[in-house]
Amino acid sequence: MNIDDIRTCIATASAELSARKEEINRLNVFPVPDGDTGTNMSLTMESVAREVAALPAGADGAALRKAVTHGSLMGARGNSGVITSQILRGLCEGLADVTDYSTETVAHALARAVEVAFQAVRKPVKGTILTVLEDCANVAQRACEDGLDVTSTLHAISDEALASVKRTPELLPVLKENGVVDSGGFGLAVLIQSFIAALTGEQAHLASAEDFTHAEAKVAIEHVRDWAGSDYMYCTEFLLHSDEVDPVEALEFLASIGDCELLVGAHPDFKVHVHTDTPGTVLTYMTDRGQVSEVFIHNMVLESEERADGIAADEAAAKPAERKPIAFIAVAAGEGMANILRSLGVDYVVSGGQTMNPSTKDLLDAIDQVNADSVILLPNNKNIIMAANAAADNAAIPCRVIPTTSVPASFSAMLVADLEGDLEDNVEAMTEVLDEVKCGEVTTAIKDSKTSDGREIRPDDVIGIADGSLDVVGQSVEEVTLALIDKLNDDLDSLTLLAGADLSQEDFESLVEQVEELHPDLEVDAQRGEQPLYPIVFSIE
Amino acid sequence: MEKIAIVTDNSCDASDAELAELGVECVHLRVIRPDGTHFPEDNTPDNIEAFYDYVVDCDELPSTSMPPLLDFAQLYTDLALDGYTHVISMHISSRMSGTVHTARMAAESAPIPVEVIDTRCNTVAQYLFVRRIAQLRAYGLGFDELVEAAHDLVGKTSVCFMLDKLRNLIKGGRTGKATGLAATLLKIKPLLTVDPEGEVETFGKAKSPKRAVIKLVERYKELEESFGPLECCFAHTRNMGGVDDLRNAMIEAGINLLEVGVRMVGPVITTHVSTGCFGFAYIPQDERVLGLA
Numbered sequence: 001m002n003i004d005d006i007r008t009c010i011a012t013a014s015a016e017l018s019a020r021k022e023e024i025n026r027l028n029v030f031p032v033p034d035g036d037t038g039t040n041m042s043l044t045m046e047s048v049a050r051e052v053a054a055l056p057a058g059a060d061g062a063a064l065r066k067a068v069t070h071g072s073l074m075g076a077r078g079n080s081g082v083i084t085s086q087i088l089r090g091l092c093e094g095l096a097d098v099t100d101y102s103t104e105t106v107a108h109a110l111a112r113a114v115e116v117a118f119q120a121v122r123k124p125v126k127g128t129i130l131t132v133l134e135d136c137a138n139v140a141q142r143a144c145e146d147g148l149d150v151t152s153t154l155h156a157i158s159d160e161a162l163a164s165v166k167r168t169p170e171l172l173p174v175l176k177e178n179g180v181v182d183s184g185g186f187g188l189a190v191l192i193q194s195f196i197a198a199l200t201g202e203q204a205h206l207a208s209a210e211d212f213t214h215a216e217a218k219v220a221i222e223h224v225r226d227w228a229g230s231d232y233m234y235c236t237e238f239l240l241h242s243d244e245v246d247p248v249e250a251l252e253f254l255a256s257i258g259d260c261e262l263l264v265g266a267h268p269d270f271k272v273h274v275h276t277d278t279p280g281t282v283l284t285y286m287t288d289r290g291q292v293s294e295v296f297i298h299n300m301v302l303e304s305e306e307r308a309d310g311i312a313a314d315e316a317a318a319k320p321a322e323r324k325p326i327a328f329i330a331v332a333a334g335e336g337m338a339n340i341l342r343s344l345g346v347d348y349v350v351s352g353g354q355t356m357n358p359s360t361k362d363l364l365d366a367i368d369q370v371n372a373d374s375v376i377l378l379p380n381n382k383n384i385i386m387a388a389n390a391a392a393d394n395a396a397i398p399c400r401v402i403p404t405t406s407v408p409a410s411f412s413a414m415l416v417a418d419l420e421g422d423l424e425d426n427v428e429a430m431t432e433v434l435d436e437v438k439c440g441e442v443t444t445a446i447k448d449s450k451t452s453d454g455r456e457i458r459p460d461d462v463i464g465i466a467d468g469s470l471d472v473v474g475q476s477v478e479e480v481t482l483a484l485i486d487k488l489n490d491d492l493d494s495l496t497l498l499a500g501a502d503l504s505q506e507d508f509e510s511l512v513e514q515v516e517e518l519h520p521d522l523e524v525d526a527q528r529g530e531q532p533l534y535p536i537v538f539s540i541e
Numbered sequence: 542m543e544k545i546a547i548v549t550d551n552s553c554d555a556s557d558a559e560l561a562e563l564g565v566e567c568v569h570l571r572v573i574r575p576d577g578t579h580f581p582e583d584n585t586p587d588n589i590e591a592f593y594d595y596v597v598d599c600d601e602l603p604s605t606s607m608p609p610l611l612d613f614a615q616l617y618t619d620l621a622l623d624g625y626t627h628v629i630s631m632h633i634s635s636r637m638s639g640t641v642h643t644a645r646m647a648a649e650s651a652p653i654p655v656e657v658i659d660t661r662c663n664t665v666a667q668y669l670f671v672r673r674i675a676q677l678r679a680y681g682l683g684f685d686e687l688v689e690a691a692h693d694l695v696g697k698t699s700v701c702f703m704l705d706k707l708r709n710l711i712k713g714g715r716t717g718k719a720t721g722l723a724a725t726l727l728k729i730k731p732l733l734t735v736d737p738e739g740e741v742e743t744f745g746k747a748k749s750p751k752r753a754v755i756k757l758v759e760r761y762k763e764l765e766e767s768f769g770p771l772e773c774c775f776a777h778t779r780n781m782g783g784v785d786d787l788r789n790a791m792i793e794a795g796i797n798l799l800e801v802g803v804r805m806v807g808p809v810i811t812t813h814v815s816t817g818c819f820g821f822a823y824i825p826q827d828e829r830v831l832g833l834a
Contacts, residue, residue: 343726411727415746494748496727523749525728541748 003064007052009198010068014049016194017187018042024190027183036303037183040078044085045191047075065092073264074239076271077296080184082237082262083117083129085271087188089264090116103153107144110137110157120264122251127172129184135164136192151200158196161189232258236279236297240270242290253285275300326423327372330410331358331380331388334501334531337407344414347372353407354533357384363391367399374398374423376430378410382468398423402430405468406439407529408496408539438492440484441465442477442536477503477535478511485515488540495522497538498529511536545684546620547675548630550608550640553667554807556584563675568608568616570633570640572808575601584807592808593779597816602712605809607640613647621652627684628655629691631671633809634739635659654684658691661739664810665776665822666700669801673698676830694824696737697768700776701744701760702820703753703783704731709815732756733814750783754790757820761796764823771823774801778811783819799826 017024017038024038051071055063069092072085094112098105114137117130124130139160143153168182169175175182236258247263247270254261258276265271268290276282279297286292328346332338333353341349348366352358367375374397379388382405392399400423404410413430442464449457452469464472464484471487474480485495495515499508505528512526522540531537548566551557560567569582572592580595580603581588596603613630620628630648635641641659648655660670670691677690704710730753732745744760747753765771773791775784784803791798806818 340726412748415727415729415748493751496748523728523751525748527727541752 003059003061004057005199006064007055009195010052011049012198013191013195014042014045017045017191020190024183024187027180027186036078037080037187040081041084041184041187041191043077044072044075044081047071048088050075061095061098065096068092070269073269073271074294076264076273077237078235079260079262079273080129080187082264082271082273083120083184084188084191086117086120086264087113087129087133090114101150103140103144103148103150106150106153106157107137107140110140113137120262122255122261125172127168127170127175127185128182129188131168131171132161132164132182132185132188136160154196154200155202158193161192165189232260232275233277233299233301234279234297235260235273235275235300236282236295237271237273238283238286238295239293240265240272240286240290241268241293242270242286243268245270245286245289250285250289254282257281322371324370324372325420326374326376326426327370328376328378328414328417328419329363329366329370330378330404330407330414331363331384332407332410332531334498334529336528336530337498340411340527340529341407341414344411345417345419346378346410346414352384353381353531354383357381357387360387360390360394363388364394367391367395367397372397375400376417376423376426377401378404378413380404380407380410400424400427402427402434404434406441406537406539407531408498408537409434409437409439411496412437412539412541437539437541438467438488440467440481440488440536440538440540441534442480442484443534445473477507478514481511481536481538482514482518485519485538485540489519489522492540493521493523494525495519495538495540496525496527497536498527498531500535500537501530501532503535543627543684544625545678545687546623546625546628547671547678548616548620548628548644549667549671550632551582551584551807552633552638552640552663552809553671554584554589554664554804554810555668555671556586558583558585560671563672564678565671565675566616566620568612568640568644570608570638570809571606572812573604573606575599575603580808584805586805589805589807589811590779592811593816596709596808596811602709603808603812605638605812607638607643610643610647613644614650617647617651617653617655626653628653629658629674629684629687630655631658631660631667631674631691633663633667634661634735636661636739637663637741656684656688656691658688659695659739660698661695661737662699662735664700664806665774665804666698666735666824668804669772669774669822669824670694670698672801673824673827673830677827680829698822698824699735699737700820700822701732701734701757701764702776702814702818703747703750703757704733704814705750705780705817706815707731709813732760734760750786754783754786757787758790758794758796761791761821761823762794765796768823768825770797770799770826772799772801772826774822775803775819776806776822777803777819778806778814779816780819783817787819787821 021038021042025036028037048068048071051067055067069089072088076082076085090113091109094109114134117133118124136157139156140153143156165181165185168185251261251263254274257278258274260275262273263270274282283292329348329350330341330346331350331352332341333351338349347370350358350362350366377388377392377399379385385403388401392401402413404413412433416429416433417426445457445459445461445463447459451457451473452471455473457463457473462474462477462480463470464480466484466487472480472483497512512524516524529537546566551567551569557567572580580592617628630644632640632644641657644657648657660667662670674687674691677687730747730750731743732747732753734742734744736742745756747756777784
């Protein structure tokens with residue numbers, strides 16, 4: 001075995017991990033169920049593989065170890081990524097000055113990996129990646145004592161990695177509750193197994209996550225949000241280049257403002273990871289002591305919700321539902337809007353709107369999901385109509401677009417839809433009603449502009465858009481909404497008002513009260529749409 | 542010489558006196574308060590108004606029970622004793638009540654031939670149905686012809702109305718084919734009808750009473766296209782304003798309205814639809830009895 005062989009094995013293991021990152025993501029409930037363990041570990045390993053691949057041919061063991069240590073530290077993402085980088089660093093340290101690969105060297109390297117990895121984590125928890133690593137190290141130690149040869153030892157380690165992963169639910173109750181095994185542990189097992197398989201040239205049995213998860217228990221994932229470790233909102237991580245930082249003191253600081261804190265590496269290069277509500281404080285502390293780069297801050301609460309939603313949606317989709325003659329797909333941002341659409345018979349809501357237009361592919365995916373013989377698409381924004389038309393043209397089943405330019409317009413269209421009816425009849429009825437619906441949108445200007453009749457608009461002015469034309473400018477949501485209703489109300493009789501996520505219920509109620517007072521003939525339906533950026537969206541007909 | 546009796550039940554929402562005027566006998570479904578006491582069974586305007594007062598915000602809906610077998614058996618026997626040779630017994634849709642079934646059981650042991658008709662409708666439409674058969678009897682049709690005429694009317698007479706409050710419909714679980722309504726988050730005014738099978742069905746949803754009127758007018762035009770000229774009877778549960786708007790809109794839309802009148806919907810149905818409803822009942826015109834009161 002030579003250095004080049006090991007480089008190939010690293011590339012193989014990295015590729016295997018990347019290929020299976022989604023499988024690993026889905027297991028992620030600890031310490032925060034944000035579903036990114038697989039992604040983080042594979043990003044870390046990809047960085048290693050890149051650095052190793054960049055080595056010149058014939059590079060020696062020291063160069064390889066340096067590449068692995070440096071690449072993993074630079075690329076480390078998330079808790080699991082940082083711990084992975086420390087395991088690799090430990091392995092490299094344990095293999096320094098080694099010329100022949102014996103059972104003893106393997107055991108020694110793993111023992112060192114355990115030491116380094118445990119140092120990185122201030123409060124190690126049983127049933128995680130650390131336990132899997134420790135179990136593997138123990139098997140290697142026993143192999144030494146039993147006098148096993150290297151190949152047998154490697155096989156024993158590979159088997160133990162999987163066996164240890166299977167035991168994690170017994171050690172960590174949150175895993176058992178969710179019917180999963182530990183995601184980081186599983187990621188490490190994938191890494192170990194694929195590396196050893198490549199090294200020994202034998203295809204090991206690579207376990208899949210489905211082997212030991214219980215599909216029926218997965219829905220319980222929401223419960224985990226109460227988990228004590230997920231109290232903080234932002235996962236904050238970055239590289240710190242500092243000659244003067246005191247790692248012990250810095251870790252104590254991190255522990256004082258968050259959890260899951262990690263500070264690894266050695267002067268001058270460190271990787272910092274912490275879950276906190278005040279990422280700014282962390283960055284200030286660190287920039288006082290050195291240079292900060294590769295900063296990643298992500299909102300774990302949102303990610304966790306997205307993950308739970310994603311799993312719920314996948315599970316709903318996985319159920320062999322009865323094939324419908326016709327399905328309705330609408331685009332909307334805001335859970336309130338989505339719920340109203342569903343209550344009107346929309347089968348699938350694609351998340352999107354003014355600021356995030358779904359792609360044609362997103363819409364085609366939705367068409368695939370609904371299990372229907374034909375589909376009606378409601379784009380609900382003029383910038384999405386083209387993508388919807390393209391999706392309709394490329395769909396495998398008959399698909400038609402109702403050119404709705406707002407969500408409330410699609411409410412009106414859904415009210416006339418025949419949920420069990422014929423595609424063309426529905427298109428006709430739904431398109432016809434669009435002529436009768438007028439739509440108003442209220443938002444805040446972000447740059448200098450002009451209204452349709454030439455009045456100046458300054459940033460932070462509240463603006464009102466009447467059927468796509470920027471007609472009203474004012475200083476408050478209330479003022480602009482009332483002006484917009486006046487403008488659009490041409491002896492009309494029903495108004496559907498939707499409050500955005502940023503409009504308080506109190507302000508909304510006061511607005512509704514005024515509208516009802518000023519327009520006693522209007523039938524007002526006030527709903528929370530929870531749409532982003534637009535405090536008020538309404539339709540009037 | 543044939544002497545033909547006509548029987549219906551009180552879900553046709555006419556008072557016993559009105560029915561007597563048409564020469565129609567009535568058996569009574571019971572409408573029972575949660576405490577077990579009964580509402581009056583005769584659909585006089587006062588009784589109906591009192592029921593509206595009760596049902597609009599009651600905590601628990603009243604329940605309905607079909608007429609007992611004995612009522613039918615007694616009535617059919619009495620009619621035979623009175624010298625009737627035949628009975629046509631026309632009742633509330635079998636999809637809504639077991640009344641038809643009970644009538645059929647009683648008919649089997651009746652001393653004279655009794656033809657039980659499942660009208661597949663209810664309320665004011667059932668009234669128009671029964672009234673038509675009574676008119677045709679007066680016109681001089683014999684028993685077999687009346688039976689044929691009755692069968693022919695099934696599926697052609699019904700009601701279309703706007704539901705103002707979903708509360709009772711959902712509470713009572715009697716949504717039939719209108720089940721999707723329970724989920725709707727928007728404030729809407731569902732438009733309901735009784736389909737030819739005799740089940741409640743949504744034929745549209747409107748955002749306001751004004752929109753509902755427009756849809757009801759459209760519906761009326763479509764029905765005239767299918768069935769030819771209709772007789773129309775307006776119906777409501779304490780919403781005369783809605784009836785007036787609807788009538789005006791129909792006239793404005795150029796409909797040649799042959800109006801039988803305006804009637805209040807009675808307790809059997811109002812339990813489920815509550816107050817505020819308005820709409821129309823219809824029946825195809827019949828030249829033989831056109832213009833007869």
